[in-house]
Amino acid sequence: MNIDRVVYAVAGFFILASVLLSIYHNQNWLWFTGFVGLNLFQAAFTGFCPLAKILKAAGLKPGHAFE
Numbered sequence: 001m002n003i004d005r006v007v008y009a010v011a012g013f014f015i016l017a018s019v020l021l022s023i024y025h026n027q028n029w030l031w032f033t034g035f036v037g038l039n040l041f042q043a044a045f046t047g048f049c050p051l052a053k054i055l056k057a058a059g060l061k062p063g064h065a066f067e
Contacts, residue, residue: 003055004063010051011036 014036022029043049047065056062 001060002063003052003060004065006055006060007049007051007065011040 015033018029018033018036022033039049043052052062
């Protein structure tokens with residue numbers, strides 16, 4: 001598994017989990033959903049993703065999106 005796939009999987013999990021938490025616990029979890037979405041949006045333009053930097057330092061092989 002490369003960095004790109006891990007980043008997409010983690011972001012997808014965070015979004016789904018925070019939406020479910022906002023439904024069943026507290027609507028303030030939607031702020032976290034917005035944060036993840038905003039981070040994905042800015043990464044599309046800048047190529048900077050904090051999780052990708054951490055995964056690269058951990059030794060995962062890079063994909064094409066976050067090199």
